[in-house]
Amino acid sequence: MQAVLLTRGENGVPHAALTDLPESELMEGEVTLRVTHSGVNYKDGLAVTGLAPVVRRWPMVPGIDLAGVVEVSTDARFAPGDAVILNGWGVGETHLGGWAERARVKADWLLPQPAGFTPAQAMAIGTAGYTAMLTVLALEDHGLEPARGKVVVTGAAGGVGSVAIALLARRGWHVVASTGRPGEAAYLKELGAAEVIDRAELSAPGKPLQKERWAAAIDAVGSHTLANLLAGCRYGGAVAACGLAGGLDLPTSVAPFILRGVALLGIDSVMAPIPRRQRAWQRLAEDLDPATLARATTEIGLDGAIEATRQVVEGKLRGRTVVRVG
Numbered sequence: 001m002q003a004v005l006l007t008r009g010e011n012g013v014p015h016a017a018l019t020d021l022p023e024s025e026l027m028e029g030e031v032t033l034r035v036t037h038s039g040v041n042y043k044d045g046l047a048v049t050g051l052a053p054v055v056r057r058w059p060m061v062p063g064i065d066l067a068g069v070v071e072v073s074t075d076a077r078f079a080p081g082d083a084v085i086l087n088g089w090g091v092g093e094t095h096l097g098g099w100a101e102r103a104r105v106k107a108d109w110l111l112p113q114p115a116g117f118t119p120a121q122a123m124a125i126g127t128a129g130y131t132a133m134l135t136v137l138a139l140e141d142h143g144l145e146p147a148r149g150k151v152v153v154t155g156a157a158g159g160v161g162s163v164a165i166a167l168l169a170r171r172g173w174h175v176v177a178s179t180g181r182p183g184e185a186a187y188l189k190e191l192g193a194a195e196v197i198d199r200a201e202l203s204a205p206g207k208p209l210q211k212e213r214w215a216a217a218i219d220a221v222g223s224h225t226l227a228n229l230l231a232g233c234r235y236g237g238a239v240a241a242c243g244l245a246g247g248l249d250l251p252t253s254v255a256p257f258i259l260r261g262v263a264l265l266g267i268d269s270v271m272a273p274i275p276r277r278q279r280a281w282q283r284l285a286e287d288l289d290p291a292t293l294a295r296a297t298t299e300i301g302l303d304g305a306i307e308a309t310r311q312v313v314e315g316k317l318r319g320r321t322v323v324r325v326g
């Protein structure tokens, strides 16, 4: 089968190549799939470039998302011919991932292909889009709604940011998109942003408490950006933190928490339990306009996936990238 294979070089730097991998290399699992689509996520970029040690089994097939058709199943929940998807669970990190024509995985990791989406659309959403939905749900569960004020989205032109903007705008939020790519302002407004700001406004060290600018925030960046989002949040507001594109640190103070009751909501997609995933995919089907999703999506083949990982870690990919596998 065709696969992108990641091996560990002598100096510890990963080496990625499109190769013919024997199916006997597939790992343990109850379900064997013919993979039709995968995607390019930031974590795939970290894995292939070696910028962070996300790969913990060598060799590895990257691809933390996959959509496919069941070929063999020893689990009663899935039968040959079923269309399924998988997001996270360590696939592409500790278990061979989606950038191969076949995958063998645990049945517990699979969801039936979500109603309302084709496999390509489900992968256009992918982990980034489903994480965007988890962040929106977290803000709503905190009691936040458009009447409370503006919402700011950082990393706006990336995968999480693009989908988050579309979802929030659809529910009536006034969305402020923060980006380092002013040339993408028209794209961000097409997705539903009401305002576009330069990410430099948020990325420098700032005061622990600042003018109250937004009721809610979705952050894909971390570091000073996340600290400034907290410092600029209105009384009783919340920031949903899901990413580290600008850094893993968080140089903040307790001031926003104890003086304004601001909440920091942590978002994890990788180990999220199945009911939360089902809720997110159901809401995506209700809220995500297919034409808007298409505007945010680029499709490539397996032969373009390695180059795309270099671009994703440099913040150069726009929106979401689907990998057509088989």
Ligand code: NDP
Pocket (backbone or CB within 6 Å): 041, 042, 043, 127, 128, 131, 154, 155, 156, 157, 158, 159, 160, 161, 178, 179, 180, 181, 199, 203, 220, 221, 241, 242, 243, 244, 245, 246, 247, 267, 268, 269, 270, 312, 313, 314, 315, 316, 317, 319
């Ligand atoms: P993308 O690469 O598609 O988007 C990231 C965006 O962040 C870029 O497009 C860019 O947006 C911005 N950015 C990049 N570098 C910097 C920087 N140095 N400083 C400030 N902004 C920067 O990635 P995704 O959207 O897929 O993922 C975003 C983040 O969320 C990643 O850190 C990823 O690991 C994380 N993530 C976490 C998940 C979880 O379960 N918690 C799940 C999915 C993703 P612009 O050009 O508009 O400024």
